[in-house]
Structure formats: C-alpha cells, structure tokens
Amino acid sequence: MALPPGMALPLAIAAIPLLVTVGILALGFGVFLLAMRRPRGAHGAAPDGATPGESKAAQRGLTAGLVVVCAFGLVVPALVLAFNSAHKASVGVGGVHLDANQQKGRELFSHSCNLCHTLAGAAAVGRTGPDLDVLIPTVGATLPEKAQYAARKAFILSAILEGRARGKGQMPRLLFQGTEAEDVADFVATIAGH
Numbered sequence: 001m002a003l004p005p006g007m008a009l010p011l012a013i014a015a016i017p018l019l020v021t022v023g024i025l026a027l028g029f030g031v032f033l034l035a036m037r038r039p040r041g042a043h044g045a046a047p048d049g050a051t052p053g054e055s056k057a058a059q060r061g062l063t064a065g066l067v068v069v070c071a072f073g074l075v076v077p078a079l080v081l082a083f084n085s086a087h088k089a090s091v092g093v094g095g096v097h098l099d100a101n102q103q104k105g106r107e108l109f110s111h112s113c114n115l116c117h118t119l120a121g122a123a124a125v126g127r128t129g130p131d132l133d134v135l136i137p138t139v140g141a142t143l144p145e146k147a148q149y150a151a152r153k154a155f156i157l158s159a160i161l162e163g164r165a166r167g168k169g170q171m172p173r174l175l176f177q178g179t180e181a182e183d184v185a186d187f188v189a190t191i192a193g194h
Contacts, residue, residue: 020077027073030066037062096121096194098187101179105187108180116171121191129164129171136192153189157181 098106106122114124118131140151160181163173176184 016080019080023073023077025073026069026076030069030073033062033069034066096191098190101183102187102190104180105183105185106191108176108184109187112175113184119188119192121187121194132188132192134193136188149189152192153185156185156188160184 109119109122110124113119113129114122114126116126116129118125118127118133120133136152136156139155140148143151159171160176161174164171175181
C-alpha cells in the first residue's frame with residue numbers, strides 16, 4: 001500500500017525517536033550484560049582468573065558481543081542525527097519548497113483548519129469542509145499560469161476573512177487576520193493539489 005503524498009516525511013521524522021530509543025535500549029542491554037558478568041577473583045575462580053566452566057574464548061566472545069552492542073547503540077543514533085540534521089520544515093508535498101511565511105501558514109493551518117478541511121500538504125483529513133486539494137486547483141484554472149496563483153490566494157483569503165457555507169458546515173469569518181491570514185492563504189494556494 002503506497003503512502004499518500006506528504007506522509008513519507010512525517011513518517012521518517014516519527015521514526016527518529018524510535019531509532020534513538022532502540023539505540024538507548026541496546027546500550028542499556030549491553031551495560032546490563034556487562035554488569036551481570038562475574039568479577040575476576042570471585043569465590044570459586046580458577047587459578048588463571050577464568051570462571052569455572054567459562055573458557056577464555058567464551059569470555060572474549062562475550063566481550064566482543066558487548067562491544068558490538070554498545071557500538072551499535074551509539075553509532076545508529078549518531079548516524080540518524082547526522083543525516084537528518086538538515087532543516088526540512090521548508091519541504092512541502094511534492095518537493096514544493098516553502099518560504100518562512102508559508103511555513104508559518106502551514107503551522108496555523110494545522111492548528112485551526114485541519115479539523116474541517118482535507119489538505120495533503122498539512123496531513124489534514126477533515127470531512128466537514130471542502131477538500132482543498134480538489135477545490136483550490138479549479139480556482140482560476142482558465143487563467144494564465146502566473147495569474148492562477150494570485151486568483152487562488154485571493155479566493156482563500158476571501159474565505160478566511162468572510163467565511164463560507166460550503167461542504168457540511170459553516171466556516172466562520174475572520175479565523176485569521178492580517179499577516180496570519182496572508183500566510184495561511186499563501187500556504188494553501190502554493191500547496192493545494194500537489
């Protein structure tokens with residue numbers, strides 16, 4: 001089953017804490033095994049320092065295993081952190097790069113709009129309002145490509161400021177004002193349909 005567009009990045013980001021947790025658990029398990037070893041010179045130790053029934057090869061194998069577990073517990077999280085160090089908040093669905101205002105618009109959309117609207121770029125699956133991935137690309141579709149973005153942004157800004165009665169509910173007016181309304185409109189106009 002293929003993931004919907006825009007879900008691959010959130011799933012990759014969600015995997016980071018899991019990998020860090022696995023690394024910490026591996027490190028903890030290695031320390032636990034090391035602590036459970038019998039100390040040298042304990043009661044019943046052989047004259048060469050080996051525990052009865054444990055050969056030098058077994059001791060070396062256990063030590064090598066602990067080193068591998070500890071190294072794995074340190075290296076895997078370090079690699080994950082190193083390769084995910086780039087700031088990826090500017091990447092939207094379909095490889096669309098978002099500027100700072102559009103990123104703010106995505107955040108605002110996620111807090112207020114995603115409960116009602118569907119928009120893949122914000123991982124929103126609301127059912128009350130219209131699906132913006134379907135509706136917005138139709139706005140200004142007959143206009144030249146450069147004018148389409150302006151028409152879409154104006155339509156979205158109008159909906160935010162004036163409210164709408166489409167879908168199964170009534171969108172209230174003035175959900176956002178000023179630059180916040182501009183940022184949300186800019187984000188939706190840029191990402192809808194990708």
